[in-house]
Amino acid sequence: MARVEECKKLFYKFSREGNCYDRNLEKAELVSISEGKSSVELKLEERHTNQYGWMHGAFAATLVDCCTSLALFTKHSGFIASVDIHINYLKSAKRNDVIVVDCNVINMGLTLAFVEATIKNKANGHILVKATHTLYLSQ
Numbered sequence: 001m002a003r004v005e006e007c008k009k010l011f012y013k014f015s016r017e018g019n020c021y022d023r024n025l026e027k028a029e030l031v032s033i034s035e036g037k038s039s040v041e042l043k044l045e046e047r048h049t050n051q052y053g054w055m056h057g058a059f060a061a062t063l064v065d066c067c068t069s070l071a072l073f074t075k076h077s078g079f080i081a082s083v084d085i086h087i088n089y090l091k092s093a094k095r096n097d098v099i100v101v102d103c104n105v106i107n108m109g110l111t112l113a114f115v116e117a118t119i120k121n122k123a124n125g126h127i128l129v130k131a132t133h134t135l136y137l138s139q
Helices: 002-016 021-023 057-073
Strands: 029-034 037-043 080-089 098-108 112-121 127-135
Touching: 002 021, 002 037, 002 057, 021 057, 037 057, 037 112, 057 080, 057 098, 057 127, 098 127
Parallel strands: none
Antiparallel strands: 029 037, 037 098, 080 127, 098 112, 112 127
16 A cells, blocks of 8 residues: 555656656646556646647557556556557547546566556546557566
8 A cells, every 4th residue: 555655646746846748747636546556637738639629649648658657656666668558549539628547557477567548538438548558667
C-alpha cells in the first residue's frame, strides 16, 4: 500500500511541477489507483486538441504513456522505458468533453511489462482509444 501512496505523489509531482510534456496533464485528476491499476480523468482543453477541436492523437498517446506508466509504478519501483505503444483510435472527443483513462498491468516478466489502456468519453461511455504498452523493466 505504501507504493500506491508514493505513486499518487509521483503523479501530482510530474503533472503539476514537471517541466516536461507530462505537464499537459496538469489538470488531470487521479480517480483511483491500486496495485497494477490506475484511472485518470481530464476535461479536454484547446491545448489537447487539433485545429478542428478534436482530441489530438499525439495527446492520446501521451495519456497512454503517462497513465500506463503510473499503473506500472505501483508494482515496479525501478527505471522503466517504453518498448512499444500500440494505439487504436476508435472515436474522438471534442474540446470540453471529459475523458477517463483506465489502465491495467496485464503481465510482468523479468525485463518486460505489458499494460493495457482504455480512454472513454465519460458522458456517453464511448470507447475512444484502446492501447497496449510494452515497457522495459530495469533490475
